[in-house]
Amino acid sequence: MGHLAITAKEIAALAGVSRGTVDRALKNRPRISRETKERILKIAEQYNYKPNLIGKALVSSGQKVGVAVILTSVGNPFFDDVKNGIFAAVKAYEDYGIEINLTELKGYNPEELISALENIQDGIENLIITPVDDEKLKGKLQELVEKGINVVLLSSDIDVKGKLSFVGCDCLRSGKIAGRMVGLLSEGHARLCIVTGSTLHPGHRWRVEGVSSVVREYSDIKIVDVIENNDDNETAYLAMKAALNRNGDIDFVCITAGGVQGTLKAIEEDGRKIKVCSFDDIPATKEAMKNGKILATICQQPYEQGYNAVKSIFDKVIAKTHVEERQYSELSIKVDYSIQ
Amino acid sequence: MGHLAITAKEIAALAGVSRGTVDRALKNRPRISRETKERILKIAEQYNYKPNLIGKALVSSGQKVGVAVILTSVGNPFFDDVKNGIFAAVKAYEDYGIEINLTELKGYNPEELISALENIQDGIENLIITPVDDEKLKGKLQELVEKGINVVLLSSDIDVKGKLSFVGCDCLRSGKIAGRMVGLLSEGHARLCIVTGSTLHPGHRWRVEGVSSVVREYSDIKIVDVIENNDDNETAYLAMKAALNRNGDIDFVCITAGGVQGTLKAIEEDGRKIKVCSFDDIPATKEAMKNGKILATICQQPYEQGYNAVKSIFDKVIAKTHVEERQYSELSIKVDYSIQ
DNA sequence: CTGAAAGCGCTTACAG
DNA sequence: CTGAAAGCGCTTACAG
Numbered sequence: 152m153g154h155l156a157i158t159a160k161e162i163a164a165l166a167g168v169s170r171g172t173v174d175r176a177l178k179n180r181p182r183i184s185r186e187t188k189e190r191i192l193k194i195a196e197q198y199n200y201k202p203n204l205i206g207k208a209l210v211s212s213g214q215k216v217g218v219a220v221i222l223t224s225v226g227n228p229f230f231d232d233v234k235n236g237i238f239a240a241v242k243a244y245e246d247y248g249i250e251i252n253l254t255e256l257k258g259y260n261p262e263e264l265i266s267a268l269e270n271i272q273d274g275i276e277n278l279i280i281t282p283v284d285d286e287k288l289k290g291k292l293q294e295l296v297e298k299g300i301n302v303v304l305l306s307s308d309i310d311v312k313g314k315l316s317f318v319g320c321d322c323l324r325s326g327k328i329a330g331r332m333v334g335l336l337s338e339g340h341a342r343l344c345i346v347t348g349s350t351l352h353p354g355h356r357w358r359v360e361g362v363s364s365v366v367r368e369y370s371d372i373k374i375v376d377v378i379e380n381n382d383d384n385e386t387a388y389l390a391m392k393a394a395l396n397r398n399g400d401i402d403f404v405c406i407t408a409g410g411v412q413g414t415l416k417a418i419e420e421d422g423r424k425i426k427v428c429s430f431d432d433i434p435a436t437k438e439a440m441k442n443g444k445i446l447a448t449i450c451q452q453p454y455e456q457g458y459n460a461v462k463s464i465f466d467k468v469i470a471k472t473h474v475e476e477r478q479y480s481e482l483s484i485k486v487d488y489s490i491q
Numbered sequence: 492m493g494h495l496a497i498t499a500k501e502i503a504a505l506a507g508v509s510r511g512t513v514d515r516a517l518k519n520r521p522r523i524s525r526e527t528k529e530r531i532l533k534i535a536e537q538y539n540y541k542p543n544l545i546g547k548a549l550v551s552s553g554q555k556v557g558v559a560v561i562l563t564s565v566g567n568p569f570f571d572d573v574k575n576g577i578f579a580a581v582k583a584y585e586d587y588g589i590e591i592n593l594t595e596l597k598g599y600n601p602e603e604l605i606s607a608l609e610n611i612q613d614g615i616e617n618l619i620i621t622p623v624d625d626e627k628l629k630g631k632l633q634e635l636v637e638k639g640i641n642v643v644l645l646s647s648d649i650d651v652k653g654k655l656s657f658v659g660c661d662c663l664r665s666g667k668i669a670g671r672m673v674g675l676l677s678e679g680h681a682r683l684c685i686v687t688g689s690t691l692h693p694g695h696r697w698r699v700e701g702v703s704s705v706v707r708e709y710s711d712i713k714i715v716d717v718i719e720n721n722d723d724n725e726t727a728y729l730a731m732k733a734a735l736n737r738n739g740d741i742d743f744v745c746i747t748a749g750g751v752q753g754t755l756k757a758i759e760e761d762g763r764k765i766k767v768c769s770f771d772d773i774p775a776t777k778e779a780m781k782n783g784k785i786l787a788t789i790c791q792q793p794y795e796q797g798y799n800a801v802k803s804i805f806d807k808v809i810a811k812t813h814v815e816e817r818q819y820s821e822l823s824i825k826v827d828y829s830i831q
Numbered sequence: 832c833t834g835a836a837a838g839c840g841c842t843t844a845c846a847g
Numbered sequence: 848c849t850g851a852a853a854g855c856g857c858t859t860a861c862a863g
Contacts, residue, residue, distance in 0.1 A: 483823025
């Protein structure tokens with residue numbers, strides 16, 4: 152504290168050279184003698200020179216930084232807050248020329264993601280995408296990375312070497328948290344049915360794995376069924392109905408992805424007293440929490456995920472600071488009174 | 492999307508005047524004729540002109556924005572993350588000239604807060620402080636506000652008219668969340684002891700109120716004791732010990748503020764099987780969660796609180812955007828697997 | 832190998 | 848009442 156940062160101009164004065172020469176030294180550009188370069192670098196280090204971001208930004212004002220955003224968000228309320236976060240970041244950075252081009256898709260079809268990628272490909276240098284676990288899509292994204300495009304994976308993580316970052320939650324951990332909640336809310340006695348979304352979604356698989364690993368700690372909790380619903384309420388209703396018919400003893404349901412409304416409908420119609428915990432806090436979940444139909448839900452900060460995906464691009468392209476490759480958002484449990 | 496924002500220079504060209512005249516119109520400065528002013532304002536509105544923050548910031552570079560920060564943080568690990576948030580924000584905004592002057596105090600003594608205020612008072616234009624509920628301190632802060640100083644209250648809210656903002660959590664709500672956890676974790680059957688910090692701290696009072704109001708929903712939860720420990724572990728140990736002696740039936744303890752270690756020590760020595768939930772996730776609490784001694788804890792994003800306190804100043808003084816007067820941080824419940 | 836200049840969008844004196 | 852200029856810290860051609 153106390154001293155203001157030194158500027159390139161001041162370094163020039165101290166070294167007795169021009170601003171241009173200082174720039175050559177600092178940026179490792181050619182056409183500068185060893186001696187002057189070393190002299191300048193020494194001064195810069197001594198005074199702890201850091202280029203002023205505002206000065207830099209002003210130069211590149213008028214330059215657009217285009218960002219293609221492709222989300223599997225149609226009909227999935229979870230993404231509403233993700234989008235709000237994206238829009239907020241775009242607004243915060245608009246003076247730096249950040250601009251987005253948003254494509255929204257329904258479901259987890261890899262072909263559609265690939266064709267969306269092909270549509271926006273011309274000239275775009277930054278990409279934010281919610282991928283699925285598909286070899287062809289992975290290959291396509293790998294190709295883009297190798298072309299020098301900054302690729303940010305949002306919400307769902309797949310193995311693309313050299314991607315700029317993954318922004319989302321640690322799904323295994325979130326599953327474990329849910330498993331602990333099953334244990335705590337049942338005081339260690341439960342016949343559990345796990346409800347999952349899509350096996351194409353690696354995060355959904357991790358969650359089931361997390362829940363399972365933790366409930367194994369309890370001698371009197373048994374997983375009696377694991378059902379899938381593709382994040383679709385109609386499918387969810389039928390799958391839950393069938394599971395309840397198959398298993399007379401279910402007294403706890405853990406919904407690890409979408410299809411909340413459908414699942415709850417089946418449970419209500421069944422009439423048995425069943426404890427439910429869930430993931431995320433979409434409006435249907437909030438409503439169910441207020442009515443006591445869901446006791447607790449595990450949330451993953453969708454707004455921050457959207458914001459930070461855009462921030463990754465900003466940090467890389469404009470601020471030129473280090474970008475963390477795995478950006479896990481905080482996981483928090485909510486109950487009825489947590490809801491605003 | 493698509494179009495870049497219009498600049499003051501472009502407005503000048505469109506209006507056929509100089510940049511200076513545009514500035515006079517936009518800023519409501521004198522020495523401009525009605526007609527040209529109106530013409531310029533019309534163009535500005537038409538093209539949705541918004542001054543470029545970077546251009547503005549560059550002008551005022553070299554100007555310091557001093558912020559005095561006064562925290563009741565000595566010996567209170569809750570504030571470690573608050574400070575990390577403050578430092579992160581200062582770093583993010585350093586190119587804009589933000590600079591802090593930090594004073595740390597032990598305990599909640601109003602006199603010390605007031606004298607700390609007097610020490611930093613010369614020339615400072617921005618203040619972030621964790622206040623206590625004291626009339627004299629309130630008067631002092633009110634005075635500062637009236638002098639035009641931007642006052643941000645952090646963590647603890649008191650009634651100062653015209654303050655820039657309060658950044659912290661909604662303590663009543665956090666108490667209600669804790670009350671619900673007591674209900675859920677006990678399946679509605681508990682003999683509850685509530686542990687609080689200081690009655691000087693309005694937030695602590697609200698939490699007790701929140702817990703109490705919710706456990707009243709349950710016919711078989713009784714509050715058998717409410718004890719105070721001044722956020723001090725020694726006091727906490729003795730108070731908990733005494734409460735356990737007074738009440739043979741305690742089977743649930745809700746620690747709503749500090750003194751976690753002391754309280755837990757007394758419970759352990761007692762040997763009874765007692766469920767515990769707490770607030771915040773200081774290291775001692777994390778440790779106790781991992782050992783199963785605390786089942787769940789209600790957290791309030793201390794890092795974000797620190798960051799946003801500084802951001803309030805930045806938004807007001809530099810970005811000149813609207814600052815929300817009550818900035819509530821998210822409340823989240825954590826269990827053992829939530830801890831990194 | 833090095834310097835001088837123009838420009839990013841704004842503000843702030845100063846000159847007419 | 849209005850304009851022309853300088854400057855914030857940087858980058859990017861261009862001239863020597």
